[in-house]
Amino acid sequence: MARKRKLARGVAVVGGGLTKLGLFKDRNCKDFFAEAYTEMVNSVDKGIDPKDIDAVYVGNFTNDFFVKQSHWAPIIADLLGNVPKPVTRTEGACASSALAFREGVLAIASGMYDIVLVGGFEQMSKCSTEEVAEGLAMAASPYEVAAGFTFPGVFGTMATAYFAKYGATREALFNVTIKSHNNAPLNPKAQFPMTVRDFMNARIERSKKKAEPVPAWKDEKAYLADPAANPPVAWPMHLFDCCPISDGAACMLLVAEDMARNFTDVPIHVAGLGQGSGYSLHAKKDLTSYEATRAAGNAAYEMSGLTPNDIQFSEVHDCFSIAELVTMEDLGFVKPGQAHRAVADGMTRLDGPRPINTSGGLKSKGHPVGATGVAQLYEVWTQLRGQAGNRQVPNPNLRIGAAHNLGGTGGTCTFTILERR
C-alpha cells in the first residue's frame, strides 16, 4: 500500500558543470564530459579530491545509434580515472540523466555511498537531421512509429487536442517560444543566444543584403506566423516549436547531507524526488496530460511537504512548445486549461511571478538528450546559489526551484525539487 516515501538520509548538491551547448562535430562525448566535469570540480567551494568519489551514474539516451558506440559507463570511468569503481549508465530517453541523478541520490540515501558523481551526455551532430529523427523515434511507442508518427507529430497531436479542449491557438505556442528565447541571450551556455526578435532582424538584414524583397513583420508573432520564416514540421508544431539538435554534457556532485558543509557553505538540498511512467498515445486517458508527470510531481510534492505554489521557479521540459503548457498544468502550477493564459499574462517570464526555463529552455539553450536532465538541475542549482548572472531570478529570497524532465513521448518523467536552506 501507499506510504509516505522519503530519503533515509538527506542528499545535497555541492558542485556542478555544464558544457556550452551546440554542434561540435570535431569533438566527442569524452571531450564534453571532461569539460563539464572540470567545471564541476572547480565549482566545489572547498574542493573535492576526485579519489573520494564512490560511484558514478551517467545518463545517455542513444549514442549507441548516434555514434555507434554502446557501453558508455566504463568509457567514462576510464576518462575520469575512476576505474575500478562502479559506474552505471541510465537510459530513459530524454530523461536519461534525470534518472542518473535520481539513482545517485538513492545510492547515497541508502547509505551505500557518501559521494556520487551524476551526469549525462549526448552527441547528435554526427548524424543528419533525418538520422537524428530516426534515432529519437526509437524512444516513441512502436504503435506510434508504425502509424507514421514522428516525435514532433506526437506533440502536435497533443497540441490539436489541447487547442480543441481549451480554445487555445498557435499564439499560445508563440508566447512560450518568445518567452524562452528572451532568456537565452542571458545564458552563456545557450546554443541559440538570440531572442525571436534577433532571428527576425537577422532575416530582414539577410534579405536586404541579398537585395531580395524585405519582409515586413510587425512583431515576433507575425514572424512566427509566417511559414516562410517558421515552416511547419508537424502541424501545429513549426520549426520554432521544436528544440534543436545538440551536443553537450552536464554533471553534478552529490554528497550525504551531513557532510555537505565539508564541501561548501551553500549546499543545495534534494527536497523532493519523483519519477513516473506513462502510456503511449493511444492508451492515454487524456491527450492533454502526462500521467508520468503527474505521478512524478505528486511524489516529489509529497516527499518534500511542498505544494506547487512553493515552487518559485522551474526548468520544464519544453522539447516542443506544447509540452511546456501541458506540464505547467500537470505539475499544478496552474489549473488544467489555464497554462496558455498564464504564459500570455507573463507569469513565466524571468521577471514574472513564476519564471520557467530561465536557462532558455531546451528550445534555445539546446537539448543534448542524455545531458538534459542534469543540465536542467544545473540551472536550478546555479539559480539557487545566486550565480546565474544576468538571468538570475530577481527574487532576493530564492529558496526553492525544481526541474521537470520528460523522456520519449512522455513514457518516463521526473520532477526534482531542490532547496537552499
Add this chain to the structure above:
Amino acid sequence: MEKRPFNDASYEQYLNDRRIMGSRCKKCSALALPPRPICVSCHGSDLEWVELKGKGKLAGFTSIVVAPPAMAREGFGRNNPYVVGVVELDEGVKAVSRITGVDARNPDQIRVGMPLQADFASKGEGHARQTSLVFKP
C-alpha cells in the same frame, strides 16, 4: 480464433482479414486495442477477443511535413504531407492511425471531434502482406 495469443502478431493477422480485434478482460470487462496479454485495469489475464465496429471520432491529429524514412520512401514529405491522429472509437478505446480523405495541406481546416470510419490499407503480397488500420471521414 479464440486460441490466438493476445498480442501484436494476432492483431496484425486479423487486420489482414480486415477485422479490428481487441481483447476484453473477462473479470473487469476492460477493453484493449491492440489486444493485451495482461489487463491493465485489474491485472487479470483471462481474456476474450472482441471485434470493434471501426467507428469513432478524431481526438487529436497532426499533419506531418518532415517525414520519417519509412514514409519518405512512400513519397511523403515537404511537398506531400500526411495526416496521422488518435481516433476515439465508439467502444471507448483509442487507436493511433493514418487519417486519409482529409486535406493534409490545410490542417487548420481539420476538426478534432469529426466522425471517422475505419478502412484498411494493404501493402505487399502473400506472407509479406501487411495491412494497416486507417481512418477516413
